[in-house]
Amino acid sequence: DAGVIQSPRHEVTEMGQEVTLRCKPISGHDYLFWYRQTMMRGLELLIYFNNNVPIDDSGMPEDRFSAKMPNASFSTLKIQPSEPRDSAVYFCASNTGTKVSDTQYFGPGTRLTVL
């Protein structure tokens, strides 16, 4: 199995630009999670989906952030417009079980730098 796939691995953009991060979960996994990791705040859950439906987006910082999961094999996290404080590593993870608490498998992350 290829594991969770994220693209791009690195993204450098200027303030005000739209950024789209992509994730392909492990086939057969019903849960998909988006996390953000920074030195100051650690690893934070932004949103998670179950069977392509957003379940909890309470971690999404503001309206500039949006996430979609149009099908079981693809999800996007979009930031529009981006700001320097959005610079972080964004991780996607998927879950093998039937509960949100089951083992999560993380992708390699996208390192975002907003200038």
Next chain:
Amino acid sequence: TQLLEQSPQFLSIQEGENLTVYCNSSSVFSSLQWYRQEPGEGPVLLVTVVTGGEVKKLKRLTFQFGDARKDSSLHITAAQPGDTGLYLCAGLSSNTGKLIFGQGTTLQVKP
């Protein structure tokens, strides 16, 4: 808000030494997980502890869940350079069903 505090934040030791990393909270968690993250990669699950007082061993790593399920520790015996990485604890909130991560402990083991 449930928080998990890890200590120490940074640890640099020589190969062969022992170490303990702590994960503490004032809240009770349904279970607690430990992850290891290497540079440029995502966290990888090491272990899940569920029962208060539970102890699990993974080769040279020993994980313990506090009796009250509010804290946990990770003990590494005879650390190796391959143990270098970021160690994260994550508690499963009984209120929200979501994982709450600690800030992490960065471990460097020098040969």
